[in-house]
Amino acid sequence: MALLSQGEKRIEPLDSDGKIEISSTPDERDISSISSGEQNEDIHYLVGWRFYLSTAGIGLGLFLINFEVTIVSTALVPITNELHDFQQASWVITAYLLTYTGGLVIWAKLSDIIGRKLACLSSMIIFTAFSAGCGAAQTLLQLIVCRAFQGIGGSGIYAVTIAMVYEMVPAHKLPIYSSFVMILFLIAVALGPLLGGIISQQASWRWIFLINVPFCAVAAAMILFSVPNNFPNQGRVRHPPRPSLKSLDFLGATLMLAALALLITGLQQGSSLLSWSDSSVLAPLIVSGVSWVAFLASQWYVSREGNTIQPVFPWRFCRSRLVMALLLNAFTIGGVGITCTIQLPFRSQTAVGMTPLESGVRLLAFSAAAPLGFVAMSIAVKKRRVPPIYLSLVAQVLQIIGLVFMSRAPVDKPDWATLYGVSSLVGFGMGACNSAATLMTPFMVEKRDIAVASASVVQFRFLGSTVVLSVITSVGNTWVKNRLSEALGSENLGLLFESTELIDSLPSDLETLVRNRFIESFNLQMEIVLGVAVVSVFTTLLMWQRPQIRIP
Incomplete structure (x- = not known):
């Protein structure tokens, strides 16, 4: 977040339809958290109807794309039962996450070049078109392909709108504003499985x-009519130079997409074939490793001083212990939270x-606790000025406690009531950890890297x-x-x-035997997730510094 000037606050007209605010509040970050090279300058913020309408558009966009991640979790069984391919079921989720994950940094960098508004609208068009394609799919393969393209649009919406969140308000208002926006994200995660179940049961999963x-x-x-074309530089007499399309790192983007796609494909093949020694599993994993090495080498090369190409993943991230720790922490947070969101409904349908x-409905205990964790974290770091890293460690301990119990659910009690209580601990911890990562990101990187870092x-x-x-x-x-x-035989096992x-x-x-085996399988899976949660604590400790980052 750019530092703000200390002149008087004033309101100037943007045009006949709206106004802009020039904020005068000084940035209150600890000196240690201010990135070198940043300078004070007037930042013009949207106010009035433009601010509220653009916020509504950002919130609705974030809601829909994250709603799409979890709404499928309760509909996965009905979808694959109708399309007759349960063994490939996880591809319905993985195809979306693959392109969603692979496109985030690329869309963020592209929005620096073509502008936030155009990038946001383009991604929304893609997401809308292929959502319709998913609804019309007649085979699982068609659905998986449309889900992959839907993920491309979803990644653009998320990457661009999150960057816009950091540019909508001054730094001292960011905890409250980001809380409002991110609560929508967590509500989407919470409501997705519930509405997915309602739609699948009362209508068709296609809806x-x-x-x-x-x-x-x-x-x-909303975005089209409320966001200025030159956002976030509206109202400035002199606009900062925008990088040209020629400066986009096409080689780096291609290598990153290839590395991600091959990695996830190899892992997914392993989970589908139930074998890690098959050539269709090993080949993509090996080529993915080579692609990652090539990607990192390319980012080092284009990050050299004087190079006109802008890397998709700046090498200065790799040289920063704090940034790399933040990214590893995000990896483990996702490995715990989103995995539980998918697996808990799956357990309820197969084991119970x-x-x-x-x-x-059973998932609500977990998913409703996530927004509470996010809000609690935001209030504590804003009102009490508690460093986010302290509370993040507490939240991770809660996750570990919850996962210990979840991994030891009694086999003879399929509908174990205690499971819903301990899952709420994991959900609360997930929300709090997400809040900490969101709030600390702009204080760990330079202003020019906010979009890519987020x-x-x-x-x-x-x-x-x-x-x-x-893996699980x-x-x-x-x-x-x-x-x-032995109990089912090869034919029934295949069915x-x-x-x-x-x-x-x-x-x-x-039937009782089969359902009990699914419970044992879930317990084993949660033991693996528990290990990821323990690793998350160490990634948080890697962000330790003196003095700690405090949110103004």
Whole structure:
């Protein structure tokens, strides 16, 4: 966040339809958190109807794309049962997360070149078009392909709107403003599974995707009419130079996308085939490793002084212990929070036999606690000026406690009531950790890197969820396959991995055995997630410094 001048506050007309505010509040960051090279300058902020309408557009856009991540969690079983391919079920989520994750930094950098408004509107058009495509899909392959393109649009909406959040208000108002916007994000995560269950049970799962079309069109209209074309430089006599398209690091972007796509494809193949020695698993993982090395080498090369190409991942990030710790922390936060959001409804439907709606209701204990954690963190760091890193450590301890109990759920009690209470601890911790990462990001990087840094945090968060989800899916499916192969036989086992509706048709004693094995599988998966949560504590400690960052 740019530092603000200390002159008088004044209101000047932007045009006949709106106004801009020139903020005069001095930035209150600790000296240690001010990046070198930043200078004080007047920053013009939107006020009045432009501010409120653009905020509504940003909030609605963020709501829809994050709503899309979790709404599928309770509808996944009905979708794959209708399209007859349960074994490939996780691709419906992973395809979206793959392109969503891969596009974040690229969209952030592109918005620096073509402008925030144009980048935001372009991504909304892509998201809307392929949401309609998902709703019309007739095969699982068609759905997966449309989900991948839908993720491209979603990544653009997130990357650009988050950058706009940091540019909408002065630094001293950021905790309150970001809390409002991020609460919408967490509400979307909370409501997604519930509404997914309602839609799947009362109508068709296709409306899970089609519902995005009218609402995203409304969000695009809000941005179109309220955000100035030259945002965030509206009202300035002299605009800072905007980089040209030629300065975009196309090689770096290509290598990063290839590395991410191959990594996630290899992990996903491993979880689907239940084998990590197959060539279709090893080949993409090996090539992904080579691509990552090539990507890092390219970023080092283009980050050299005097180079006109702007790297998609500045090498100065790699040289900063704080920034790298922040990104690793985001990886582990996503590996815990989003994975639980997907797996808890899955457990309810396979191990307990609940309907999609019932599983969505059960998830509320977890997902409703996340906004509370975010709000509690924001209030504490703003009103009490407690360093976010202290509270982040407390939140991670809560996650660990919750996961210890979740990984030890009794097999003879499928609908274990205690599970919903301990899952709320994990949800609260997830919200608080997300709040800490969001609030600290602009205070750890230079002003020119805010868009890329905020996108990178989200990218690592979703990359963490994709990697952990693929690993635990493989482990869980392998566990179920090995424990049920003798009892079910190869034919019924194949039918089970095609559609879980088979469980309801089994004899009572065999049905109980299958559901118990799914509970054991879930417990094993949560032990892996618990390990990720423990690692998260160490990544937070890597951000330790003196004095600590305090939010003004």
